[in-house]
Amino acid sequence: MSRTLPVGTVGGGAVGLKTYPQTLRLAPGEVVLTFDDGPMPGRTEKILDALSNQCVKATFFMIGRNAASTPALAARVAKEGHTVAYHSMTHPVLRRLPFERARADIENGYHAVDKAVWGVARERPHQPFFRFPGFADSPALNQWLASLDVVAFGADLWASDWEPETPQEELELVLGRLEKNKGGIVLLHDIQPRTVAMLPQFLQELKRRGFRIVHIVPGPGELETKPAPAGWFSQTERILANQGKPAGQPRRAPPH
Numbered sequence: 242m243s244r245t246l247p248v249g250t251v252g253g254g255a256v257g258l259k260t261y262p263q264t265l266r267l268a269p270g271e272v273v274l275t276f277d278d279g280p281m282p283g284r285t286e287k288i289l290d291a292l293s294n295q296c297v298k299a300t301f302f303m304i305g306r307n308a309a310s311t312p313a314l315a316a317r318v319a320k321e322g323h324t325v326a327y328h329s330m331t332h333p334v335l336r337r338l339p340f341e342r343a344r345a346d347i348e349n350g351y352h353a354v355d356k357a358v359w360g361v362a363r364e365r366p367h368q369p370f371f372r373f374p375g376f377a378d379s380p381a382l383n384q385w386l387a388s389l390d391v392v393a394f395g396a397d398l399w400a401s402d403w404e405p406e407t408p409q410e411e412l413e414l415v416l417g418r419l420e421k422n423k424g425g426i427v428l429l430h431d432i433q434p435r436t437v438a439m440l441p442q443f444l445q446e447l448k449r450r451g452f453r454i455v456h457i458v459p460g461p462g463e464l465e466t467k468p469a470p471a472g473w474f475s476q477t478e479r480i481l482a483n484q485g486k487p488a489g490q491p492r493r494a495p496p497h
């Protein structure tokens with residue numbers, strides 16, 4: 242662990258260059274590990290063990306219904322010092338739902354996670370970090386999250402672990418992307434067996450190559466960001482726009 246980075250959330254905001262034209266103020270070589278879609282018995286434990294073996298902390302964007310079905314595992318994530326964050330209740334494409342239904346799914350999600358992890362669900366979320374499934378945000382939902390002082394997390398790069406790749410292929414892909422990007426917020430999935438399989442070696446390689454893991458935690462004040470490099474464009478919007486096109490046109494599975 243190189244350092245803990247407090248992330249201010251007053252007034253909301255959004256980070257992650259795959260979707261947004263700004264990201265966290267990380268130094269070159271710094272990496273923020275994020276895991277989505279858990280907790281999942283049999284897999285999240287192995288992710289936690291691998292992180293513990295290397296003494297590093299990560300952020301877990303949990304699905305509410307998963308946390309509700311395995312509360313002890315959800316609570317273990319927090320007990321071991323990782324950051325718990327939210328990823329909706331049922332993982333829908335939120336921007337395609339009517340606003341009230343989308344908001345209810347997000348609220349149900351953080352209530353379920355808070356109940357599982359801390360034993361109590363309040364009107365406002367216990368933690369101020371949220372990630373939209375598939376990064377499919379909307380202006381109205383962003384505005385509502387901002388009113389709750391919640392920051393929306395995209396990612397600077399991902400391991401494409403929703404694709405049919407081997408653990409070795411995933412390892413090489415994500416390390417290559419990290420070398421090219423000189424670090425950043427990396428999206429992984431603790432529910433993916435290939436990610437579970439490659440994580441111990443991935444963490445060792447990060448250390449060997451001189452990357453430093455940064456643990457993000459909620460902090461005081463407003464979100465501080467750095468702008469995207471020149472020539473930036475949203476890769477998420479392109480992927481989302483490609484979904485639902487007729488067969489035969491190029492399309493890729495959505496990031497989760």
Ligand SMILES: [Zn+2]
Nearest residue numbers: 277278374497
């Ligand atoms: Zn997801």
